[in-house]
Amino acid sequence: MATQPIIKHKQRVETINGIKTQVVCTEFSNFIFIVVTQYGKMGTLISVTPDSRNADIGTRTFTTKVLLGKDEALTHVYAKNLVTFVSQEAGNKAVLLGLALKDSTIEGLKAMKEAIKSCQVW
């Protein structure tokens, strides 16, 4: 017996600085799954989890962890930069992020954030 799908999913293809960029967003009850790929690959998989320790003083930190792929310092920076706002807007939900970037300039990342916004599932 098949009923209506209720897991929200959106995707988008944008050309960012001349590079075809695919964004996929899927919402689960405990995680938002986001992939930003310029290779078609799922790429490095990073969990971005809001830290509850500082919630009482109004600031919130995030823990990033590379689950799959190369663990490079910049990957953590990009991950936080791209999806901190998603977690915040989604009521501090964790984000599972796949990243496969050719272009990681500030302008590129800014355009990717806009593309993620346009795939809002939270």
Next chain:
Amino acid sequence: MATQPIIKHKQRVETINGIKTQVVCTEFSNFIFIVVTQYGKMGTLISVTPDSRNADIGTRTFTTKVLLGKDEALTHVYAKNLVTFVSQEAGNKAVLLGLALKDSTIEGLKAMKEAIKSCQVW
């Protein structure tokens, strides 16, 4: 500039042994992302990777690794049972599997495999 999405995605809701079961499949070039959830959660995240070592003698083994969530022996068994056929059908692609099961009876798993088949993106 937005163009056509080309990342294949399918999802389905089935009632399996009286339990609402959601299946989500998304194809990336190096991974197939599959979630089978009876809680709406993404659940335990497992990578199921075909092992190349035995390819020459015609058999292929799979390495399962829990990336997120509780690492229980049965999780590896369920993961292999559910998605080995996907990897094989997809030309030995790796599978990233999210599992959140209430019912893990043999009949339940069989029905889930059918649901995954009906969401074929590979």
